[in-house]
Structures are given as structure tokens and as C-alpha cells.
Amino acid sequence: MTEGQEKPIGEMSFEEALRALEDVVRNLESGEVPLDDSIALYERGEELRKACQARLDAAQARIEKIVQGPDGKPSGTAPFDAEG
Template sequence: MTEQDTPIADMNFEEALRALESVVRRLESGDVPLDESIDLYERGEALRKACQARLDAAQARIEKIVQGVDGKPAGTEPFDAGSPA
């Protein structure tokens, strides 16, 4: 199975980002037929959304850090990515 065939849901952030960079390089090369370019664009958009969702989840987790009275991090609160913020 190649990077192009790997389901996005099975990729970690770094793999998805590498796959997105590969899509962008191929599209920028200008050597891809139109139909394949459209498929690549769709895959790239799905990869971008997956990366953005993972970044948003990481940001939300970071924001869950609980600060103590002295302003220093005192712990964390669990973050449930499935519930609306």
C-alpha cells in the first residue's frame, strides 16, 4: 500500500502532513494529467482537513492546562475530543 492509498484516518499527523506535501509537490510540478490533478486536489483537501483537525485538538488540549495560584501549570484536565467545545 502506497502513501496515496493509505486511508487518512489510519495516518498520524506527521504521515498526513508528509502525504499533503507530496500532493502539493506533484500538483505544482504541472506534469499531472487533469483528471489525476483533480483526484490529487481532493486527496490534498482531505489531508489538509485531517491535519487541521489534529492541530485544533492539540490546541484545545494545551488550553486545558490548569494554572495554579502562582500562574504556573498545576496539572491538566482531560480533553474529550468528541464533545463540542
Template sequence: MLRSMEEGSNAASTAITDMTFEQALAALEQVVRQLESGDVPLDESINLYSRGEELRKACQARLDAAQARIEAIVQDGDGKATGTRPFDSEPQG
């Protein structure tokens, strides 16, 4: 239990931009658990909600980027995958 609390406080002190998707998601889940517990004072709840929203935005941005990369799979005329291209590059053809 103590380790879990330590991990939560480490996640709270880590800049969101420095987190992996998995770390940000775990931090968001921790924020949700704290808010749902009802044991957090109002001012802290507001701060937690704000951090949770930033974590949610970061996770969503990473998911959107991953989806774009998946969609960037290049297909031939028969619909078979022939390779990939960076999702931010123009298709060739």
C-alpha cells in the same frame, strides 16, 4: 528515489483516518509536489487536489485538537500551571 515513490504510493493508499499527523502532512506535501510539477493529467490533478483537501482538513483538525489540549492547562490564582485537564471537560472551580 524509488523508495520515495514507494512511500508516496503507500501514503496514497492509506486511509487518512489511519494516518498520524506526520504521515498526513507528508502525504499532503507529496500531493502538492505532484500538482506543482505540472506533469499530472487533468483528471488525476482533480483527484489529487481532492485528496490534498482531505489531508489538509485532517491535519487542521489535529492541530486544532492539540491547541485545545494546550489551552486546557489549569492555572492557579497566580497564573502558575497546576496541572492539566482534558480539553473537552468543564473547568472545575
């Protein structure tokens, strides 16, 4: 994707957002990006980081709510916002 045609973060999968964040970090670490562009890249990187973290937090919450059957073995999952 060329600059100016970046996919909106809300439409990215976790993997796409992570790859985009890695690209931002690589560009910033190169030291070849002008200051104004670096600031814009940093802002996008922060938004990508937040999106990735939110997805990881949601996944962790789902895993923590695995429902155990009477035998103590996992029998499914419950919504993470359900009362336990």
C-alpha cells in the same frame, strides 16, 4: 507507497498526513499530472488538509486547557471539553 495503496487518512499520524499533503502539493505544482489525476490529487489533498487542521485544533484546545495550580504554575491538563 505506490498509487492505489495509499494509507487511509484516518490511520495516519499527523506527521504522515503532513508529508502526504506536501507530496500532493509537489505533484500538483509539477504540472506533469493529467487533469483527471490532478482533480483526484486535489481532493485527497483537501482531505489531508482537513485531517491535519483537526489535529492541530485539538492540540491547541488541549494546550488552552492547561490547569494552573494554586501557585499559578501549570499543574496538568484538563480535557478540552470540560467546563472550566
